[in-house]
Amino acid sequence: MSAPAMVGRREFIRTGAAMGGGLLVSLYAPLPGGSSSAPAAEEKDFALNAFVRIGTDESVTVISAHSEMGQGVYTSLPMLLNEELQANWSKIRVEPAPVDKVYNHPVFGMQMTGGSTTSPAEWERYRKMGATARIMLIEAAATKWGVQASTCRVEDGVVIHAATNKRATYGSLANAAARLTPPANVPLKNPKEFTLVGKPTLRLDTPSKTNGTAQFGLDVIVPGMLTAVVARPPVFGGKVAKLDAREALRVPGVKAVEQVPSGVAVIAERFWPAKLGREKLVIEWDLGPNAGLSTEKMLRDFRETALKPGAIAKKTGDPEAALKTAAKTVTAEYDVPYLAHAMMEPLNCVVDLRRDSCEIWTGTQFETVDRANAAHAAALPADRVLIHTTLLGGGFGRRANPNSDFVVEAVHVARAAKAPVKVVWTREDDLRGGWYRPMWHDRFVAGLDANGDPVAWTHTIVGQSIMQGTLFESFGIKDGIDSASVEGAADLLYGMPNLQVDLHTPKIGVPVQWWRSVGHSHTGFSVEAFFDEVAHAGGKDPYELRRKLLANQPRMKAVLELAAQKANWGSPLPPGVGRGIATHFSFDSYVAQVVEASVEKGGAVRVHRVVCALDCGLVINPDTVRAQIEGGIIFGLTAALKTEITLKDGRVEQGNFHDYQMLRIFESPEIEVHIVPSGENPTGVGEPGVPPVAPALANAIFAATGKRVRRLPIRASDLA
Amino acid sequence: MRLRACQSHSEKDHCGLLRFVIPRGFRLQASNLGKNRHNLRVYNLIQPGNTFLVPDRGRPQVTRFHVNGKPVEVDVDPATPLLWVLRDSLGMTGTKFGCGMALCGACTVHLDGKALRSCVAPVSRVEGKRVTTIEGLSINLTHPLQRAWIELDVPQCGYCQSGQIMSAAVLLAENLKPSDEDIDEAMGGNICRCGTYPRIRKAIHRASELANAGRAK
Numbered sequence: 001m002s003a004p005a006m007v008g009r010r011e012f013i014r015t016g017a018a019m020g021g022g023l024l025v026s027l028y029a030p031l032p033g034g035s036s037s038a039p040a041a042e043e044k045d046f047a048l049n050a051f052v053r054i055g056t057d058e059s060v061t062v063i064s065a066h067s068e069m070g071q072g073v074y075t076s077l078p079m080l081l082n083e084e085l086q087a088n089w090s091k092i093r094v095e096p097a098p099v100d101k102v103y104n105h106p107v108f109g110m111q112m113t114g115g116s117t118t119s120p121a122e123w124e125r126y127r128k129m130g131a132t133a134r135i136m137l138i139e140a141a142a143t144k145w146g147v148q149a150s151t152c153r154v155e156d157g158v159v160i161h162a163a164t165n166k167r168a169t170y171g172s173l174a175n176a177a178a179r180l181t182p183p184a185n186v187p188l189k190n191p192k193e194f195t196l197v198g199k200p201t202l203r204l205d206t207p208s209k210t211n212g213t214a215q216f217g218l219d220v221i222v223p224g225m226l227t228a229v230v231a232r233p234p235v236f237g238g239k240v241a242k243l244d245a246r247e248a249l250r251v252p253g254v255k256a257v258e259q260v261p262s263g264v265a266v267i268a269e270r271f272w273p274a275k276l277g278r279e280k281l282v283i284e285w286d287l288g289p290n291a292g293l294s295t296e297k298m299l300r301d302f303r304e305t306a307l308k309p310g311a312i313a314k315k316t317g318d319p320e321a322a323l324k325t326a327a328k329t330v331t332a333e334y335d336v337p338y339l340a341h342a343m344m345e346p347l348n349c350v351v352d353l354r355r356d357s358c359e360i361w362t363g364t365q366f367e368t369v370d371r372a373n374a375a376h377a378a379a380l381p382a383d384r385v386l387i388h389t390t391l392l393g394g395g396f397g398r399r400a401n402p403n404s405d406f407v408v409e410a411v412h413v414a415r416a417a418k419a420p421v422k423v424v425w426t427r428e429d430d431l432r433g434g435w436y437r438p439m440w441h442d443r444f445v446a447g448l449d450a451n452g453d454p455v456a457w458t459h460t461i462v463g464q465s466i467m468q469g470t471l472f473e474s475f476g477i478k479d480g481i482d483s484a485s486v487e488g489a490a491d492l493l494y495g496m497p498n499l500q501v502d503l504h505t506p507k508i509g510v511p512v513q514w515w516r517s518v519g520h521s522h523t524g525f526s527v528e529a530f531f532d533e534v535a536h537a538g539g540k541d542p543y544e545l546r547r548k549l550l551a552n553q554p555r556m557k558a559v560l561e562l563a564a565q566k567a568n569w570g571s572p573l574p575p576g577v578g579r580g581i582a583t584h585f586s587f588d589s590y591v592a593q594v595v596e597a598s599v600e601k602g603g604a605v606r607v608h609r610v611v612c613a614l615d616c617g618l619v620i621n622p623d624t625v626r627a628q629i630e631g632g633i634i635f636g637l638t639a640a641l642k643t644e645i646t647l648k649d650g651r652v653e654q655g656n657f658h659d660y661q662m663l664r665i666f667e668s669p670e671i672e673v674h675i676v677p678s679g680e681n682p683t684g685v686g687e688p689g690v691p692p693v694a695p696a697l698a699n700a701i702f703a704a705t706g707k708r709v710r711r712l713p714i715r716a717s718d719l720a
Numbered sequence: 721m722r723l724r725a726c727q728s729h730s731e732k733d734h735c736g737l738l739r740f741v742i743p744r745g746f747r748l749q750a751s752n753l754g755k756n757r758h759n760l761r762v763y764n765l766i767q768p769g770n771t772f773l774v775p776d777r778g779r780p781q782v783t784r785f786h787v788n789g790k791p792v793e794v795d796v797d798p799a800t801p802l803l804w805v806l807r808d809s810l811g812m813t814g815t816k817f818g819c820g821m822a823l824c825g826a827c828t829v830h831l832d833g834k835a836l837r838s839c840v841a842p843v844s845r846v847e848g849k850r851v852t853t854i855e856g857l858s859i860n861l862t863h864p865l866q867r868a869w870i871e872l873d874v875p876q877c878g879y880c881q882s883g884q885i886m887s888a889a890v891l892l893a894e895n896l897k898p899s900d901e902d903i904d905e906a907m908g909g910n911i912c913r914c915g916t917y918p919r920i921r922k923a924i925h926r927a928s929e930l931a932n933a934g935r936a937k
Contacts, residue, residue, distance in 0.1 A: 070876030070914045202873055209878030210866040212814020212854035216879055219813035227808070252779060252797065270808035271817075272800045344818050344826060344879040344913045393816070393879030394913050427819045623873055627919070631876055634915025657823035657911060666904035668917035 046178035048133035050102045051126065052081060054174035058157060060087040062094050065103035066122070067113040067365050068205060069395035070631070071686045072624035075203040076119060077126050079620055083197045084130030084188065087170055088157040094204055096389040099367045110368035114400045114514065116587035116684025119620055123682050124188070131186040133177070140176035141168045191618060191679060200623040205391070217363040217390045218348045218424065225350065225420040226255060228413045229274045229429070232263040235287045235650035236434055236509050240264060242284035248277040257281065258416035262405070265413045271424055290509035291650040295439060298508065298647075299335060302441035302462040306333065310460055310502035311480045314490035317498035319447075322456035326447025330537045333444075334526035335711040337644035339437040339515055342660060345393020346430040349410035352420035353378055358385045362407060363392035365400035369471070373404035377411040396635075397514035401435060402470035405511075431660050432652040436645050437515030438464040442489075442526035447498075452538025454549075456498040459489050463522070464512045465505045480505070484514065488523030488691065493556050493585050494531070494549035510647065516635055517690040520586040524691025525640075525698070525712060528582035532699040533708065542699065543569050543581050555615050556583055559676055560592040562613035566674050567594035577608065578704025582696035587684025590615040590676075593633070595669075595696040599705050603716030605641060607669040607697060612689065614673070617680040625685050626673045632689020633671055638663040640694035642713055742770045785846045787812070788856025798844035802836070803827045805843045806853060814854040814882050818911070825910030828883040829853045835890040837909075854882035857889060864934065865889055868927035876914035884910050888924050896935075897928055 044056040053061040062081050068074040074094040082092060097103040103111045106121045134154055141159035142149040145166050152161050157170045191197070208214040233239065245257035248266055253273025258265050264281055268274035323329060350361040351374075358378040364370050367387050375382040392399055401407075410423040425433065440463035447456035466484045467476035476483050481503055490501045515521060535542040543564050550557040560583050564570075573579060576598045583592040596609040610633050619625050642661045646653045654660040698709035707719055745768060784793045787810065794809045801820075806812045806829070815838060818826030822837035829838045830852040831845075857863050861870065865885050868874075875881045884907065891898055891906035898906070903924050912920070 068877075070878065072876070202870065203875075205878065206870050206873055206875055207861055207866075209875040209881050210869045210885060211857065211859050211861055212812075212882050213859075214878050215813070216816075218817065219807075221811060221813070270796075270804065272797065272804045272808070276797075342913060344816070344824065344877065344911065346817065392877060394877045396913075424817075427821070427824075627873065627876060627916070630918055631915035634917060635913070656821050657819050658821070662824075662911045662913060663915075663917075664911065665907045665917040665920060668915070668921075671918050 046174040048136055048174070048178055049129050049182060050097075050100070051129040052085065052133050054087075054133070054137075054170050054177075056171045056174060058088070058091050058169055058171035059093060060085070060091045060157075060170070062092060063097045063103075064094050065097045065105075065111060066118045067096065067363065067389050067392055067395065067399075069113065069363070069365065069392035069399070071118070071628060072203055072621060073113070073118045074205045075201060076620045076624060077122060078204065079196050079201055080122065080126035081130035083194055084127045085134050086154045086156065089196070091157060092204065099371050099385075099387045104368070112368065112400060113365040113395070114397065116589075116686040116688065119682040120588065120617075120684065127188050128186055131188055132182050135183050135186060136177040136180045137170055137173045139180055140173040141166075144168065144173075144176065197620050198618070198622070201621050203624070214391055216345050216393045217350070217361060218345055218393070220350045220361040220390060220422065222350055222352055222361070222420040222422075225422055226267050226269060226417050227271045227274050227422045227424060228265045228267040228417065229271070229278050229424055229426065230260065230263045230265045230409060230413065231278050231281050231283060232429065232433065233285050233287070235285070235293070236290045236511060237288040238290075239286045239288060240283055241286040244282035247280035247282070251277040251280060256417065258413070260409060260412040260416060262409045262412070265416055265423070267413065267417045267421060274424070275426065287650060293509060293647045293650040295337065295646045295648075298439060299441070301506070302335070302439070303333065305462050305504045305506065306441055306443035306460045308504070310462070310504040312500065313481045313486040313503050314499060314501040316496070317456075319456045319458050319498040319500040322498035323445060323447040323458070326456060327450040328448040328452075328537060330446045330448065330534055331444065332530050332533055332708070332710060334442040334522075334529060336440050336522045336525060336639075337646065337712065338439045338510065338512075339521075339639060339643055340431045340645050340654075340660065341394070341396040341398035341515055342431065342643075342662065343392070343394030343396060343398060346427055347398070347406040347425040347433070348422060349406050350420065350422045351410040351414035353411060353414040356380070356384060358411065358414075359388070360385065360407060360410070361388045361390055362410075363390045363395070363399055364407065365392070365395050365397070366404065369402060370404040370407045373408050374411050377408045378415075396516040397518070398435060401513060402472060405433075405435065427657070428655040431645070431654055431656065434511035435513040436510065437521060438466065438512040440522040442522060444526070444530045446530070446534045448534065448538045452540055454496060454534050454538065457492070457496045458500045458502075459527070460502050460504070461485055461489060461523075462504040462506065464508055464510070466512050466514055466518070468505065484519040486523070487519040488584060488586055489527055491585070492527065493553045493583075494546070495552055496549070516632070517586060517687040520584060520687070520691040521639065524582070524584040524586070525694040528584060528692060528695030529698045529709065532580070532695070532702065536702075546581070546583060550583075555676075556585060556590045556592070559583070559590045559613040559615050562674055562676060563592035563594050563611055566613065566672060567596075567609075567611035569594060576704060578700040578702065580696045580699025580701070580703055582692040582699060584688070584691040586688045586691055587686075589617070589683040589685065589688040591688045591692050593692040593696045595693065595700040597697055597700040597704060599701060599719050601720075603718065603720030605697070605701065605714055605716075605719065607637060607641075607667070609670045609672070610693060610696070611672045612674065612692075613676065614688065615676040615678055616685050616688070617678050617682045619675060619678075620682060622675060625675060628685045629673045629689035630671045632687065633693045634663055634668060636690040636693035637669075637697065639690075640697050640712055640714055641667075644713055742768050744768045783843050783847050785843075785848060786850040788852055789850075794843065796843065799842045801839050802829070802841045802843050802846055802851065803838040806838065812853055812855055816879055816882055818880065818883070822909075823911075824880070824883075825887055826880050826883040828886040828910065830886060830890065833890070833893065835887050854886055857885065863889070864927040864930035865892065865923070867930055868923040872919050872923045872926060874916050874919040874923045876916055880910060880912045881916075884912065884920055888920070888927070891924065892927060892931060896932060898924060
């Protein structure tokens, strides 16, 4: 290779300030304003605590304990911190945290990003860190001037002593402040006094995402790095029986072909020869016990299983008796398929494995887990494993793998490569690589009284457990019930005097994982679509029946009413267009959506408009909340209309975006998001927008055509 | 064409070409022709004793072209997609890999002003031509699309946005006041998994305003 006009690769690894006694090596986080040069010399950068450093150049570096995967935490966390710090916002920059227990998730006790929990969990801590730093800066100034700290105030990164007309910038005080003992029990502002939190604030990472400078895992270049792709078994759990690598090794640029636990790694100078080399591998696979897996058969099995009683997840009243005496019963079954996360950035991981250390660069949601798993694979103590979290080109749960599959594999490849190596997954690798949203079957029987009001509701769920066999088992599974399988069903908000939710958890050799909104992605659909059936069976307006049964749920009732009002529920629509409504409570947030849709002659669905109302407590950055809900709706519509992972003879039948299609701009509806003002603590935002859209759409299709949608993705053939 | 049978009769040419000599006694089977089996010209060419040159796929060869106005030369297999030449050989990582099949648009660059999915374009195709990548659009963020993208906070994860902006730039260059339908058509090949489509649409309209205002000055 020769590259005379080699474009200057920015040096992105730099040594940071000493912190917590250790040397902090941090990944260069892109700066706002397109500035791509490294910030001012680090030795002039002082850590006031683990979450903020202030430079003599007035730069304020906020350390993000959470990964940025599009949800805006690289802006919302600095907003929280700076609400109290009161530095000049234009001086704020963000840096991903190294792995350290100080950065553990305040609720989950490990460093991670997921469960729509960053804002709720960090709401207090980041403000406290900002307040602590501010107090230390004031203290430093007061000491310098020989005045009482209480007589000083701060404004936009400057400490001011009005009586003596003295002013000192944060940058000039940082060194002295960093030597002070941090105060305990710092008071925080009353939310009514907020000047930054709650105001629409432009994201700090946007500029770098519009000129190519944002660095994702796939963009990491380490000196001397090789690139590898891995041939993985065509069936989950398969093993290499026989390998002939001769042809692959003849491809120019291929350096080595090595077996690793997950398959066969082709290690090359660059990606392209690695990929060509992989195509030349001749591998005989021992397919193992999953070679017969078929989703068609699973569907039949699930439906049969649902007829039998499962483990009880929730029981109130006497549903059995209530069903017997009901004036009318309604029964329906719903199916949703396996789904891949399909982040736009396929999985990848860079590993530099040395004799006594292991350095990793990757976009991960699961630093603590990844470090432990990588340490095990590298046979090193965890503190010898360094993880640099890059920007994530989408996560949606896939980059929070309990087995750290893509990280551990890269460690094994690095050992074989004997050099730093980047393992790249192609789109096909990514879609066929498993760890899907489970396939789920939901069977309902409801009983209605003579007035058409529901008096009994039973819901049987069949689907694999996400947490079984993982380190989350003890936390998430109780009495045989994986809470993720029944969330959104067992905690039904509608007042129902007789309720039962039971669960079957088949063991199937397809690896499953959390996928944006997790269990709510099936219960949101099935519960809310069935609710519509129940309303119609009782001759009720589905909106009015929801209102009635939410009498004791004021927050949900309020969002429902707001969505209906903004969507003009009940007003006439053009011919052929139907309106559907759904609510769903998830990640402690309340969401209601109204969808307007029509069905074309051949059965193609057109979604015209989605109106969403939500109550997510106190809002940190309103525009980010809107963006997350817009994105959640499109994510949910993609699942409703487009995607499924199916298996035949144990093999995944989809491979790329031609057979695993994403919603595109011309299919994207008009979306309105209305946020209910609230003074409650912040709740989830990344995921709650997803669950209600599929049922609202299914209900709109019923309103438009009289046809019930009980299986996702919606097929034109079901509606034609 | 499956000519592996005669590869042993080939010799490396100085200009990175392979010289194939069809061996004596070679009988062409219809199956050997693949998609070309109805092409009589191909049939007549592949006869014993005929010699022809083909690019040596898999062997490095120098390709020269311009990226963002600067001349570059790379010494790679000419079949290597431009995307991987940009990323791996030139270290320009702003152009993204999403599918490798021209299905998602993440790898969109401009070739002589037209949108090109660089993941399926062999680098040999850009020999002597001018390629523009996201890094060349305007590193200072002054392009109307970048200004609009920032003003409306379009990106979420941001991974697809290089491709989105490069596709939008071609649209705006050809159509200074695109309608929603024009946007749908021009942007239909670019996937965003985060679902930023509503903002992309608004930002293209906004960029069009900014660009027109800039012109009116």
